[in-house]
Amino acid sequence: MGGNLMENRIxxxxxxxxxxxxxxLKQAQKDLVALPSLGMSVMEISHRCxxxxxxxxxxxxxxxxxxxxxxxxxxxxxxxxASLQFSMxxxxxxxxxxxxxxxxLTGSWGEKAIKEAKKExxxxxxxxxxxxxxxxxxxxxxxxxxxxxTYVHFTSxxxxxxxxxxxxxxxxxxxxxxxxxxxxxxxxxxxSRYGLIYAGAQKNIGPAGLTLVIIREDLVAKSAENLPTxxxxxxxxxxxxxxxxxxxxxxxxxxxVTRWLLEEIGGLEKMGEINRRKAGLLYExxxxxxxxxxxxxxxxxxxxxxxxxRLPDENLEKQFVSEATKLGLDGLKGHxxxxxxxxxxxxxxxxxxxxxxxxxxxxxxxxxG
Amino acid sequence: MGGNLMENRIxxxxxxxxxxxxxxLKQAQKDLVALPSLGMSVMEISHRCxxxxxxxxxxxxxxxxxxxxxxxxxxxxxxxxASLQFSMxxxxxxxxxxxxxxxxLTGSWGEKAIKEAKKExxxxxxxxxxxxxxxxxxxxxxxxxxxxxTYVHFTSxxxxxxxxxxxxxxxxxxxxxxxxxxxxxxxxxxxSRYGLIYAGAQKNIGPAGLTLVIIREDLVAKSAENLPTxxxxxxxxxxxxxxxxxxxxxxxxxxxVTRWLLEEIGGLEKMGEINRRKAGLLYExxxxxxxxxxxxxxxxxxxxxxxxxRLPDENLEKQFVSEATKLGLDGLKGHxxxxxxxxxxxxxxxxxxxxxxxxxxxxxxxxxG
Numbered sequence: 001m002g003g004n005l006m007e008n009r010i011x012x013x014x015x016x017x018x019x020x021x022x023x024x025l026k027q028a029q030k031d032l033v034a035l036p037s038l039g040m041s042v043m044e045i046s047h048r049c050x051x052x053x054x055x056x057x058x059x060x061x062x063x064x065x066x067x068x069x070x071x072x073x074x075x076x077x078x079x080x081x082a083s084l085q086f087s088m089x090x091x092x093x094x095x096x097x098x099x100x101x102x103x104x105l106t107g108s109w110g111e112k113a114i115k116e117a118k119k120e121x122x123x124x125x126x127x128x129x130x131x132x133x134x135x136x137x138x139x140x141x142x143x144x145x146x147x148x149x150t151y152v153h154f155t156s157x158x159x160x161x162x163x164x165x166x167x168x169x170x171x172x173x174x175x176x177x178x179x180x181x182x183x184x185x186x187x188x189x190x191x192s193r194y195g196l197i198y199a200g201a202q203k204n205i206g207p208a209g210l211t212l213v214i215i216r217e218d219l220v221a222k223s224a225e226n227l228p229t230x231x232x233x234x235x236x237x238x239x240x241x242x243x244x245x246x247x248x249x250x251x252x253x254x255x256x257v258t259r260w261l262l263e264e265i266g267g268l269e270k271m272g273e274i275n276r277r278k279a280g281l282l283y284e285x286x287x288x289x290x291x292x293x294x295x296x297x298x299x300x301x302x303x304x305x306x307x308x309x310r311l312p313d314e315n316l317e318k319q320f321v322s323e324a325t326k327l328g329l330d331g332l333k334g335h336x337x338x339x340x341x342x343x344x345x346x347x348x349x350x351x352x353x354x355x356x357x358x359x360x361x362x363x364x365x366x367x368x369g
Numbered sequence: 370m371g372g373n374l375m376e377n378r379i380x381x382x383x384x385x386x387x388x389x390x391x392x393x394l395k396q397a398q399k400d401l402v403a404l405p406s407l408g409m410s411v412m413e414i415s416h417r418c419x420x421x422x423x424x425x426x427x428x429x430x431x432x433x434x435x436x437x438x439x440x441x442x443x444x445x446x447x448x449x450x451a452s453l454q455f456s457m458x459x460x461x462x463x464x465x466x467x468x469x470x471x472x473x474l475t476g477s478w479g480e481k482a483i484k485e486a487k488k489e490x491x492x493x494x495x496x497x498x499x500x501x502x503x504x505x506x507x508x509x510x511x512x513x514x515x516x517x518x519t520y521v522h523f524t525s526x527x528x529x530x531x532x533x534x535x536x537x538x539x540x541x542x543x544x545x546x547x548x549x550x551x552x553x554x555x556x557x558x559x560x561s562r563y564g565l566i567y568a569g570a571q572k573n574i575g576p577a578g579l580t581l582v583i584i585r586e587d588l589v590a591k592s593a594e595n596l597p598t599x600x601x602x603x604x605x606x607x608x609x610x611x612x613x614x615x616x617x618x619x620x621x622x623x624x625x626v627t628r629w630l631l632e633e634i635g636g637l638e639k640m641g642e643i644n645r646r647k648a649g650l651l652y653e654x655x656x657x658x659x660x661x662x663x664x665x666x667x668x669x670x671x672x673x674x675x676x677x678x679r680l681p682d683e684n685l686e687k688q689f690v691s692e693a694t695k696l697g698l699d700g701l702k703g704h705x706x707x708x709x710x711x712x713x714x715x716x717x718x719x720x721x722x723x724x725x726x727x728x729x730x731x732x733x734x735x736x737x738g
Contacts, residue, residue: 010408014415017617022402025410029401033394039379039697041394043576043622046383046700079448079578080599083613087597112598119595202614207412209448209578209616226488228456229481230449244452245571247578247616248386253412328408331415 011353014331015159015306016182017202019348023264024256042252047245055252056241062258066185066268067214070192074220076213076233077241077251082181084231085198085211086113089177090120092233093196094150095224102126102149104169107134107158108337109179117153124149134161136301140170151175151195157183159203160335162308162342163297168193175219183305184212185261186347187272195219201250203305204347206257210250261347271347278345278354279304285361292369293361296340310340317341320364329357380722383700384528384675385551386571388717392633393625411621416614424621425610431627435554435637436583439561443589445582445602446610446620451550453600454567454580455482458546459489461602462565463519464593471495471518473538476503476527477706478548486522493518503530505670509539520544520564526552528572529704531677531711532666537562544588552674553581554630555716556641564588570619572674573716575626579619630716640716647714647723648673654730661738662730665709679709686710689733698726 012019034040038051045051060075069075078084094101100122103114106129117123126145127138145152152171157164159182168176168190175195184199191197196219201210215233223234235243265271283302286293286309296308311317317340321333334340345354381388403409407420414420429444438444447453463470469491472483475498486492495514496507514521521540526533528551537545537559544564553568560566565588570579584602592603604612634640652671655662655678665677680686686709690702703709714723 009403012409012413014413014418017413017415017614019413020410025402025412029398032398032401033391034378039699040381041389043394044381044383044386044388046386047577049383049700079450079616080453081448081613084449084597084599087599091597116597119597200614207616207618208416208614209619228453228460228485228488230453230456244450245386245569245577247448247576247619249576249618250578250616330408331418 010328010330011349011356012330013343013345013349013353013357015203015335015342015344016200017208018344018346020206020253021257021260021264021348024253024260027256028253043249045248047242047248052248055248055255056246059251059255059258062255062262063212066258066261067189067191069214072217073191074215074217074237076215076236077246078211078213078236079209079247081200081208081211082109082179082198083112085179085213086116087120088231088233089151089153089196089198090117090123091227091231092223093177093219094121097121097150097222099148099150100124100146102146102152102171102174104138104143104152104154105130106137106155106163106165107161108335109158109160109181110155113153113155113179121150126152129163134158134163135296136298137163137165138169143169145172145174149174151177153177153179155179157303157305159306159344160338161296162303162306163301164303164305166300175216182346183303185258185268185271186275186305188268201254203344204257206253207250209247210254212254265347274351275304275345275347278349278351279307281354281358282307282343282345282361285358289361289365289369292365296338305344305346307343307345308334308338308340314339316368319368323364324357324360327356327360329353329360379697379699380718380725381699382712382714382718382722382726384572384704384711384713385569385715386577387713387715389575389622390626390629390633390717393622393629396625397622412618414617416611416617421617424617424624425615428620428624428627431624431631432581435627435630436558436560438583441586442560443584443586443606445584445605446615447580447582447605448578448616450569450577450580451478451548451567452481454548454582455485456489457600457602458482458520458522458565458567459486459492460596460600461592462544462546462588463490466490466519466591468517468519469493469515471515471521471540471543473507473512473521473523474499475506475524475532475534476530477704478527478529478550479524482522482524482548490519495521498532503527503532504665505667506532506534507538512538514541514543518543520546522546522548524548526672526674528675528713529707530665531672531675532670533672533674535669544585551715552672554627554637554640555644555674557637570623572713575622576619578616579623581623634716643720644673644714644716647718647720648676650723650727651676651712651714651730654727658730658734658738661734665707674713674715676712676714677703677707677709683708685737688737692733693726693729696725696729698722698729
């Protein structure tokens with residue numbers, strides 16, 4: 001039981017901040033007091049020095065290679081998480097446009113995005129899964145898109161419900177805007193289909209405190225005039241994310257994570273295969289449990305990042321979490337708004353961790369099912 | 370030459386991100402891959418788990434002890450740096466008040482604060498040092514305060530010009546709001562004289578990516594309605610900085626830094642003495658140089674954090690920086706907007722580093738003066 005535990009590390013199934021690759025942590029540890037070439041810690045270097053430039057450039061280059069980013073997309077390293085992007089997107093792209101924005105609502109994060117967008121302009125919910133308890137994503141045919149929306153927003157993966165788009169929805173020609181916080185870099189992505197992608201780093205990119213924004217050039221020009229400077233995409237693009245001091249250390253970790261994806265995993269195609277295999281192990285146990293484990297999401301909308309399920313009653317769920325924790329399987333309690341169990345199995349979760357969880361699930365059912 | 374260099378570390382005089390205490394870096398390094406009690410890295414823990422709670426609570430407790438914070442002040446751990454506070458302060462406290470805010474302008478950061486405030490409401494500059502090239506702070510008698518301002522804003526230390534208030538200005542009864550990014554925790558502070566204090570972490574608190582806000586309860590209530598949720602002080606106070614994922618690792622480093630201040634330095638009184646001594650060493654060399662080194666700031670407004678000076682010509686300045694760098698004295702080039710030399714000697718800069726710089730200054734003058 002417990003799989004390949006390294007150096008007293010346990011298996012961390014937290015939804016975010018979440019597990020990071022061990023080689024990344026080891027490299028960061030080695031150089032934490034002083035980068036050999038530099039004589040100081042990455043936490044101490046000026047964001048305008050040559051060493052910082054190299055970190056930012058390498059990170060962006062790695063990201064561009066992983067995502068095959070077209071040249072007309074800009075990469076921004078910001079702060080404030082997806083939660084601040086919920087406001088920045090409509091402040092920059094919706095305000096003053098005299099048109100509305102379309103939002104597809106598939107879970108809790110989408111609800112927050114819509115709440116902020118409404119403060120900035122007319123917002124239409126073009127499909128909602130709320131009445132059916134957020135168990136699935138819509139088909140393209142179900143979307144009631146506006147004829148002339150400023151953009152169409154969706155959440156590619158809802159961490160709380162464990163509901164994910166298998167591929168991006170149609171937007172009827174409007175720019176597609178995506179909160180990809182919890183599945184970016186987990187599989188290949190055709191960025192050319194998007195106008196803007198944003199993501200908090202703390203799932204698949206790095207530590208909390210860094211926000212990645214990928215924005216198509218034509219959307220940059222839309223930034224409303226007279227915005228607070230720190231909330232203007234145009235300002236951040238013009239200053240290459242250096243209008244103010246960016247979170248240098250978090251970007252450095254992102255550099256190590258993207259290098260790990262390129263060099264140790266072999267790119268997003270490979271990462272996607274591994275992630276499908278990992279999620280498959282858990283969904284197989286759920287589907288073979290004869291109803292002892294009940295998956296929250298409809299099979300076609302199941303998340304490969306956050307696997308969510310219930311047990312026959314809440315006492316069993318508590319016992320499940322408690323026994324798992326004792327075996328070094330941590331962070332499995334579902335979000336307070338949904339209950340049950342949630343296993344977050346982001347890129348850095350090794351197959352061994354998922355195997356250990358799958359075995360535990362079978363053991364637990366044999367004992368108490 | 371070079372002082373107590375440890376583990377190939379050089380003396381880092383950068384203005385920020387800046388030097389951190391070596392014991393802090395060593396502790397963070399030791400536990401980077403896995404906190405012994407936890408089995409995971411601080412970068413990986415959920416912000417809602419018990420371990421994170423303890424980090425946030427310990428950090429706040431340390432800060433409250435260091436600053437002797439009165440109970441009616443709230444502590445917030447935010448993101449976006451002082452640059453985002455330039456907007457958040459007026460959005461929350463000025464917007465919709467029907468009154469104006471008074472700004473005291475003593476350098477480059479104050480200018481940025483005023484630019485953002487003007488977007489949110491009526492802003493009056495009640496004293497400016499701009500025409501005299503920002504060489505000093507005003508006396509209280511020089512301030513042309515409004516009869517009924519919402520608040521009076523000042524920048525306690527201007528990093529670029531090296532100009533610092535020896536004590537806070539009078540505000541005529543209005544709440545005093547301070548950008549204390551570059552001198553917070555460098556000396557004792559009578560917080561009861563302030564309504565709101567904000568500071569980017571990357572000088573005396575921790576790494577870039579964390580913003581500290583200390584706000585008096587009555588100002589929290591003023592937060593304008595319908596602000597973007599992430600920009601509302603009220604929301605952050607109500608959620609104890611956990612409305613969204615805070616930068617956990619940066620707060621952890623702040624915990625280690627504040628512990629270092631309490632346990633190794635012995636508090637802010639002691640820290641202030643050390644900082645006066647350090648700055649004194651450099652200003653003595655400047656004053657004894659017969660005009661070879663010309664301090665930028667008037668003696669009464671000299672900063673204890675950023676010592677700025679010129680040499681007889683720009684070629685000598687270049688040579689000074691280049692020779693210093695070779696000796697392991699790094700980051701001495703003045704800000705591009707002012708030129709000359711700037712030595713940032715924040716809390717973590719050891720006396721040995723300043724002594725090494727003072728010796729180098731004397732040597733350099735003997736050779737080329």
